[in-house]
Amino acid sequence: MKANRLSRRNFLRSSGVMLALPLLDSTLPGALAADKAAAPRRRMVAVTQTLGMHAPLFFPEQPGRDYTLSPYLEPLKEFRDDITVFSGVSHPQAGGGHQAAVSFLTGAQHAGTDWFRNSISLDQVIAERMEAETRFPSLSVGFSNLSWTRFGVQIPAEASAARLYARLFLAGSPEELRTQVRRLRDGQSIMDNVRDGAKRLQTDLGKEDREKLDDYFESVREVEQRLHRAEEWAKKPKPTVTVPQPQDIASGNDILGKTQQLIDVIHLALQTDSTRVVTLSMGGMASVLAVPGVTQGWHDLSHHGNEPRKIAELRILETAIMKTVGYLLGKLKGTREEGETLLDRTLVLFGSNMGNASSHETSNLPVLLVGGGFKHGAHLAFDRKNNTPLCNVYLSMLHRLGLEVKSFGSSTGTIRGLDMK
Numbered sequence: 001m002k003a004n005r006l007s008r009r010n011f012l013r014s015s016g017v018m019l020a021l022p023l024l025d026s027t028l029p030g031a032l033a034a035d036k037a038a039a040p041r042r043r044m045v046a047v048t049q050t051l052g053m054h055a056p057l058f059f060p061e062q063p064g065r066d067y068t069l070s071p072y073l074e075p076l077k078e079f080r081d082d083i084t085v086f087s088g089v090s091h092p093q094a095g096g097g098h099q100a101a102v103s104f105l106t107g108a109q110h111a112g113t114d115w116f117r118n119s120i121s122l123d124q125v126i127a128e129r130m131e132a133e134t135r136f137p138s139l140s141v142g143f144s145n146l147s148w149t150r151f152g153v154q155i156p157a158e159a160s161a162a163r164l165y166a167r168l169f170l171a172g173s174p175e176e177l178r179t180q181v182r183r184l185r186d187g188q189s190i191m192d193n194v195r196d197g198a199k200r201l202q203t204d205l206g207k208e209d210r211e212k213l214d215d216y217f218e219s220v221r222e223v224e225q226r227l228h229r230a231e232e233w234a235k236k237p238k239p240t241v242t243v244p245q246p247q248d249i250a251s252g253n254d255i256l257g258k259t260q261q262l263i264d265v266i267h268l269a270l271q272t273d274s275t276r277v278v279t280l281s282m283g284g285m286a287s288v289l290a291v292p293g294v295t296q297g298w299h300d301l302s303h304h305g306n307e308p309r310k311i312a313e314l315r316i317l318e319t320a321i322m323k324t325v326g327y328l329l330g331k332l333k334g335t336r337e338e339g340e341t342l343l344d345r346t347l348v349l350f351g352s353n354m355g356n357a358s359s360h361e362t363s364n365l366p367v368l369l370v371g372g373g374f375k376h377g378a379h380l381a382f383d384r385k386n387n388t389p390l391c392n393v394y395l396s397m398l399h400r401l402g403l404e405v406k407s408f409g410s411s412t413g414t415i416r417g418l419d420m421k
Helices: 030-038 074-082 097-103 122-130 161-169 174-199 207-234 255-271 298-302 308-333 390-400
Strands: 011-014 017-020 043-049 083-087 139-142 277-282 346-351 367-370 379-381
Touching: 043 122, 043 255, 043 308, 074 083, 074 308, 074 367, 122 277, 122 390, 139 255, 161 255, 255 277, 255 308, 277 308, 298 308, 308 346, 346 390, 367 390
Parallel strands: 043 277, 043 346, 083 379, 139 277
Antiparallel strands: 011 017, 083 367, 346 367
16 A cells, blocks of 8 residues: 555545544554554553442452452453452551542542542553543543542542543534634643743742742643643544444433443543543442342442341342443453453453441452453452552552552552563
8 A cells, every 4th residue: 555555544434424444453554553563552440439349249268360259250250361359458547438439549548537638549640641642631430539630639520421422522613622722722821921920939939939839830831731732632533433422311320320321431432542541430329229129228238237138238239330340341352452452451440448338447448450461360368457558559550551650659569469461
């Protein structure tokens, strides 16, 4: 192929229908194809729900590779070789019970105290390194907030699959696009004015204040760069997808149905390389979820006090949650990219900020890590009384994604027993 070489942005036209071509190895110029082969795109999806998982039904009894699937892992049996199960991991001194949810992806200590201030979440560390590569550096999705900036500011989550789809794939009118670009440019000019005004103060400041101002300038530069990148992306067409925009489920109790809708859109976002970093939170704490056999609120069931009837219903509900996780894994494993599956290239983290929600314990957290190029298939069992920092798992994830950071949160090193392929 010469002048008519196909590219990523070529389209097939037939009967008035336009379809975007998938990324094909044969359509890439030699140097680019070699580069793609050398550095495949890596992604991360973090999924959580805030009410723990009933430990006797979640954790396998045996450590190592020959463990028997627990009842909650049975719905994921087809992915067994893609999964590492962790026990005996947590965030040291997380505290806070329910309030520890804000620390699940940060590892920040003493949640719920008057002096608590959160730190940057795992997804945002990754997004900062990857933000120039995709239209959306990250997506925060679901019914509670998992994502926190470097300055401890919460990033709101999108709970509507329809709005998320529109943001990702629907083009605005020419006038709307012009307005968007104008607002972005206005933001850049405001940042210029703020920076220029601050510089005039610099000569009158002491050493400590000048250092603070230097940090401030760095933050301003980062915002300016993001505004510039956003302006460039605003001028480019959004990906074309053949899947129609979903209609949001009306029932507020059908949390798992809504979650599946969000998963469908997340899958499209990853498949079109619109983003490489996603957080997904399941909600509905006080709701009686629309799951056959469940008659009591999720929160009440999780606080079962070892009452057999409540545990029986909790098992039905939490099994449905695990099937929803399996739905996500199936979407990723069923999608091919350059000879691998999307799951091969996507680290999927599933867990909760509480171990035993009935007693508000934040130790021995239920955690799974799936896909993404690790050697999986084992239950890595650590001391359930003197837990290993969950941030050690996070540090291993960061290294797998090519971020050679020395530490993250409360990490003491990478997690023992989890090796890259």
